[in-house]
Amino acid sequence: MFADLPILSLTIWLPIIGGMLVLASGNKAPEATRRTALIISIMTFLVSLPLYSSFDTTTADMQFVEKAMWIEVFKIEYFLGVDGISMPLIILTTFITIFVIVAGWEVIQYRPAEYMASFLIMEGVMVGVFSALDAMLFYVFWEAMLIPMFLIIGVWGGPNRVYATIKFFLYTFFGSVFMLVALIYMYTQTDTGSFSILGYHDLKLGLTEQIFIFVAFLMAFAVKVPMWPVHTWLPDAHVEAPTGGSVILAAIMLKIGGYGFLRFSLPITPDASNHLDWLIITLSLIAVVYIGFVALIQQDMKKLIAYSSIAHMGFVTLGFFIVFMIAANPDAKEAGAILGLEGGMVQMVSHGFISAALFLCVGVLYDRVHSRQIGDYGGVVHTMPLFAGFMVFFAMSNAGLPGTSGFVGEFMVILASFRADFWFAFLGATTLILGAAYTLWMVKRVVFGEVANDKVAALQDINSREFFVLGSLALAVLVLGLWPAPLIEVMDASIANLLKHIAVSKL
């Protein structure tokens, strides 16, 4: 029934145009501005729902396709479509944005219209990234994403925001320039000159070409994920960003890196991916183990969660790139490769919920005490029992407790990586210990114990707005943890098709 409507365009442009309107309405009536922003974000979410409800899980083909010529000379098209890989990430984007708007309700008093508008525009642009099937269109959305995020950190950020924004911008921009070169190069290699990403999938490329292209993509995506050693921008960006900025950054922007590997690197350069998989696997395992230890000693809650994000994203890239080794393992045969890919996908969605929730938890405390230092807290449970319950719940999810979504992806990737090599699984599984150690140690020092000081003694428990935000995310984490089957079903056909595609050498 929705087949005739341009759902994807609506999901992209509704928040962008809505955001412009919010921006234009100015700050004279902040309450009305906030309400408008909230209504737009909810409408966007509702508009995006048919992507799930009318999704055909039996096919790996692109769905909800929209195609129109944009810049005819270069055959740049306005080409949109989703498959089982991008659709869950789009729903995640529209879902999380609602909570970002709600979370900034009373907290943001300085230029609320611009704040809300930035997030709405950001939302549309991110949906654009996930649904663009034309490489140039993708690139435009990809770069456009930086601008609102840049403003969010730069305008509403902390005292060190200038340093953080520069670092954030240069890192990500540095990465994407190489990607642009690769995209244009491939354009020149197509017979008729096309920027179609799907066309790139079938483009014949030699090994050397593939390796260059792979490395160019890697620079862009590794920075976004972020992978060790190009991760140091993330803790700084998080620390300076306002709560909403951190949420979007962790929940969605990092996923764009992971998405890029699935949409570009693996299918376009399968042979190079096969050649260089050891590199990605090594970096992923370093992320899990090394970053796990680094997270342990952080004193700033946001930094700790930022490092935890890097470690969790290590599982995503690990799950994606063990594919070739599993295929090469005579004991494991093909089985296991899909498990790894789907595990990485589930981990992305789950991390979207959990990291968002944890940053919101820190935001709740920060709004009251204006400190993110673990040492400034202690015994929060005595004044904020409800909040403490949420905090412990999300901490446990972050530590991968079965029954929460945090477990699903890790479990799948550990199971899959065992098929590639015992030691991959061994190193990956250290997250069971490290993840629990850094998360629960933080919880111990912040939530439990005696009331540490007067500020903690004066804390008020969460209000209904905060309860709604944390409760919704808790529900999402729980549902996905207890019944991940629907998510898997949605992506199954696309992942299987991807695997079939990359199993065929382009050489």
Place this chain on the structure above:
Amino acid sequence: MEILFLAIVLAPLIGAVIAGFWGDRIGRVGAHWVTSSGVGISALLSLYVLSGFITGSREPFNGSVYTWMVSDGLHMEVGFLVDQLTALMMSVVTFVSFCIHIYTIGYMADDEHNWPEGSLAGTNSYQRFFSYISLFTFSMLMLVMSNNFLQLFFGWEAVGLVSYLLIGFWSVRPTAIFANLKAFLVNRVGDFGFILGIAAIAMYTGSLDYSEVFKAIPGLADTQIQIFGDSSWSLMTVICILLFIGAMGKSAQVPLHVWLPDSMEGPTPISALIHAATMVTAGVFMVARMSPLYEFSETALSFILVIGATTAIFTGLIGIVQNDIKRVVAYSTLSQLGYMMVALGASAYAAGIFHLMTHAFFKALLFLAAGSVIIGMHHDQDIRNMGGIKKYMPWTYWTSLLGSLALIGFPGFSGFFSKDAIIEAVHHSSIPGAGYAYLAVVIGVFVTALYSFRMFFLVFHGKGPRDEHAKAHLHESPKVVTVPLVLLAIPSVFIGYFTVKAVLFEGWLGDALFVLPQHDTLGALAQSVSGPNEMISHGFHGLPLYLALAGLVTAGVIYLAFPSIADTIKKLFKPINIALEKKYWFDEAYQFLFAGGSRNLGRFLWETGDRLIIDNVIINGSARSIGRFADRIRNVQTGYLYHYAIAMILGLLLLLTWFVIAA
């Protein structure tokens, strides 16, 4: 049929959810009613299932409830396997849990005093406690009723979560929140091995379902895999040891035993339920359930035997020097868990499960009795301050005596049958390590009797209590406390006598356990004895009984008749005494190596790796050199780098647009 099993699992969960989320509204009475009836229903239905297996009217059930997910052809489901082993575990868990719910009504009655004034966390602590113990019952049932490894792992971690919440229940106490973090992390070390074991199973059998896996195992018995370079390992050994590492965490076996004594920081009812009767036996249950795997790896069995025996003897010795009433019982639990593991290592799975069951009753009893004493002593737990409590607390005294006799294996008591069966089974075992294990469990009998009656005499007999104020207020605990003691005392005494024949010698557990003929130690034992009376008369001809009596008498002589002997012995064996009091320095070593070591490693990686090398040298370094280069060429500057960056993007867009228009 499925509805019945669902009801057993969900009744405690519903109670937990109601008491947890609406504790405010339903109040304290509402909370303990809703949770106790949930667990009560579950207990009755479990006993009904068990009776079906006893009368033979019930067949094992194996079915799935719903599909968690299917990925890559790997079916992950939530489902139940209910056979004799499961039914027995379900009944033990729910019965003990029910007793503890009742007991908690009395024990937690004045919990407000444990919270600082004005603490909002303290306002509903009573309801929350009931919610947690019901949630625990649900998790434990999910664990024992599972028919696949995924759900096993879910239950495994869920009981760990509840244990974490309950050890740290009095979260204002620094020792409690230290202990719960420690417990969770040490358990996670075990789970680390466990999940790798599950991954290995999934890889080589292509399934997580027990029945599928068990079917595939004999075909894999000779498979060799390479882990360290080219050295070959038997696949079964690798899987079994990995899984057993999980059991070592949950069932607190050396060297992962360090969390259990500290877990005594939690309220006593959960020490009884979780850290004595049920959760810590999950490892024992798991190994027994996996007997079709373990039977194919003698190396793994030997490993279990040695670890179990070491735990049994060395933690028992620590029990002799402890002065905290709960810690004595905790070390006793460690030691008894070692006994169960020894049984498993000797392939006497039925004996291990049998001891698990008898131990659940008498150890829960001993803990609850200790809790009763603690209530009487106004939360003073030092046994040196006690004494002469017998006349003030008769119910507690007599039930404690029965529990202690069961623990030391006094003939006729339930512990006698289970412990004797283990000792005899090890005697018949011929796998490597059996000799050491036999020695350990036999000496362990003396040690058990010594620490048990040392505590018993110090607490209940002699003069005391030391504190006059305590003496004046000392009285028997209320009925909600003593009734569970009596309820648990009955099976502590009798259950062994009435069930030993069926469980150990008549194969009542049926196909739930699998033993290869060459490992059948219980079968060998059945050649000489076949019933409870024979076991008792046989017992009088064996060494263990006299060792137990010797321990009892020694305790009486040293701690009742001539207290000065204890000091003399302490002085004579000073190094040993210190080693025992320091618990062999495990805690210190772990604290230094793991806690301190990982913090230092983390700091090094962060400061040297992230900040110095990546940020300072590479990022800022290249930024600086670009900056120096730019200094020379730039003639327009705003001072902000990001302006340049924006300019770059805008430039790019302009360039593209220009291209388009020009073309």
